[in-house]
Amino acid sequence: MTGKRLIVAAVLLALAQIGFLGWIIAGRAAILRDGKEVLLRVEPVDPRDLLRGDYINLGYEISSIPASLIAGVPAGQTTSSDSRLTVRLKRESDGYWRPAAAWLGEAPSPPQSGDEADIAGHISAGWNLTGDTVISADYGIERFYLPEGEGMAIQYDMRVRPFGIRAALARDGTAQIKALMDGDRTLFEEPLY
Amino acid sequence: MASYASKVRRDIMRWRHAGLVDAAPEAALLRDVEANERRALSFGSILAMMAALLLGAAILIFVAANWEAIPRLARVLLLFAVILAGYVGGALLKLRGQASAGEALWIVAAAAFGGAIALIGQMYHLAGDETSALLTWGAGTALAAAALRSNPLTVAAVGIADAWLILKVGNGFDVYRSFAFPHLFVVMAAVLYGISFWTRSMQGRNLIVLSLVLYALLLALDHDTLVTAIGLAVVSAAAFAAAVAAPEPVERLTGLGGRLPLHALIGFLAAIAVIQIERASGAGFGLASAVALAGIAAAIVLGGRESRGLRWLAYLGFAFELCIIYAVMMETMLGTAGFFLSAAIILGLLAFVIIRVEKRMAGPATQAEAAQ
Numbered sequence: 001m002t003g004k005r006l007i008v009a010a011v012l013l014a015l016a017q018i019g020f021l022g023w024i025i026a027g028r029a030a031i032l033r034d035g036k037e038v039l040l041r042v043e044p045v046d047p048r049d050l051l052r053g054d055y056i057n058l059g060y061e062i063s064s065i066p067a068s069l070i071a072g073v074p075a076g077q078t079t080s081s082d083s084r085l086t087v088r089l090k091r092e093s094d095g096y097w098r099p100a101a102a103w104l105g106e107a108p109s110p111p112q113s114g115d116e117a118d119i120a121g122h123i124s125a126g127w128n129l130t131g132d133t134v135i136s137a138d139y140g141i142e143r144f145y146l147p148e149g150e151g152m153a154i155q156y157d158m159r160v161r162p163f164g165i166r167a168a169l170a171r172d173g174t175a176q177i178k179a180l181m182d183g184d185r186t187l188f189e190e191p192l193y
Numbered sequence: 194m195a196s197y198a199s200k201v202r203r204d205i206m207r208w209r210h211a212g213l214v215d216a217a218p219e220a221a222l223l224r225d226v227e228a229n230e231r232r233a234l235s236f237g238s239i240l241a242m243m244a245a246l247l248l249g250a251a252i253l254i255f256v257a258a259n260w261e262a263i264p265r266l267a268r269v270l271l272l273f274a275v276i277l278a279g280y281v282g283g284a285l286l287k288l289r290g291q292a293s294a295g296e297a298l299w300i301v302a303a304a305a306f307g308g309a310i311a312l313i314g315q316m317y318h319l320a321g322d323e324t325s326a327l328l329t330w331g332a333g334t335a336l337a338a339a340a341l342r343s344n345p346l347t348v349a350a351v352g353i354a355d356a357w358l359i360l361k362v363g364n365g366f367d368v369y370r371s372f373a374f375p376h377l378f379v380v381m382a383a384v385l386y387g388i389s390f391w392t393r394s395m396q397g398r399n400l401i402v403l404s405l406v407l408y409a410l411l412l413a414l415d416h417d418t419l420v421t422a423i424g425l426a427v428v429s430a431a432a433f434a435a436a437v438a439a440p441e442p443v444e445r446l447t448g449l450g451g452r453l454p455l456h457a458l459i460g461f462l463a464a465i466a467v468i469q470i471e472r473a474s475g476a477g478f479g480l481a482s483a484v485a486l487a488g489i490a491a492a493i494v495l496g497g498r499e500s501r502g503l504r505w506l507a508y509l510g511f512a513f514e515l516c517i518i519y520a521v522m523m524e525t526m527l528g529t530a531g532f533f534l535s536a537a538i539i540l541g542l543l544a545f546v547i548i549r550v551e552k553r554m555a556g557p558a559t560q561a562e563a564a565q
Binding site for chain 1: 273337
């Protein structure tokens, strides 16, 4: 490889990698800036193992979805396959958003009022979709990174008081954590960058 | 490698004194030794690579600590600067003839790319598991290896792919997640193998072949243990046979520097060990043991003369076979004294075999020397 070409290759490579990283940052910042804001109720996942390293694992009310709420299941299908789950959230009187309907795959129609929003989730294979089972879904927001050493206190408080997550939802339903709420008080608010 | 070069130089001088070579070939040989010595991996380049790995680890840990003293945007920009400076600075150093320092800087840049992925995950609380981050990092590193034609970056990409495989299989033990065996690894290995020819990375190719053995072993542990292990043993034996029967075409095809028999023996011995452990209390153990011993003997007879490493791997396999056969067949029949007695017999038998084989391997060379 000649000298000039090696330098050009190195510059292009660096720009490609930096551009890729910048593109991810820009996408996430766009959701934070423009996304629809919802407040989700946090439920402790496993009291013994909330804190792992520098982040806490978060479970949500909306992590448990009654199978009876899921519409659009193909006839004859009794168990779930590894797929997308769209959940329509509705704001309730206490300010928290809770599931009103759900579909495997995309929602058939956009949300009607300002008190409704769609969140994109994922269910793994093998859940029973019939009867009154409750299935577990994840939304890519089950982790919250904390400054070192602050996890223990929050982990303790979470067991005695209601906590919440303010999240931003992109038009396609991608969720992005905006802030960690201790009741009405904002504990950590995320800047755009 | 300096010790080898000086030994050859001594030998050449001895041959000159004995009248075996003339002055002209002597000079040519010495020049050749000198030229190849400089190309070999030097102590300095190993130190440079270790320094690069330490610096890379420092970057990754720096990010993982989630240190709030520096605003995170500044941290991202810092990592971007390291990526740019690492790749471009490495290229400049390489053009000035400082190849090992240049390669070391490229490794630092690749580590900074991985660190930036982790940092972005932290900034936006991305809950996707670590395997997808590793996948992105590995793809970026493979791209860098291809763009810069770098051997160390190729090896790094293979290492990241291995980490991905191990983490993915490790996650499989988490009963709350659905688990599909990561067969994508075979595709990654094939792509990296292709890249390794472009980047002239023999080390990368050798690591890929060993990783494929690891993949087959993990697959055997995951499901269909017996079938997968027998498949690995058969493929390994076939690869060994091909490498011994037609060394040159196989070497042109695989480009492993003649180490295919060694890898094939590792795959064969590991597969047989899995079969033996699986069948420890059932039919087929005796057959598997007999196949193992026959395979080891065949490996020494067919490939042992060319490679001391292969011979010692065969001895290691033989020692393992003696132990596992003892453990399965005799354990129930003998007490502690019996164990020591058996250990003594096993060690004695092992020593006897090694001494006999080494003597026979050395035999023709000694005879040739005596004839002169």
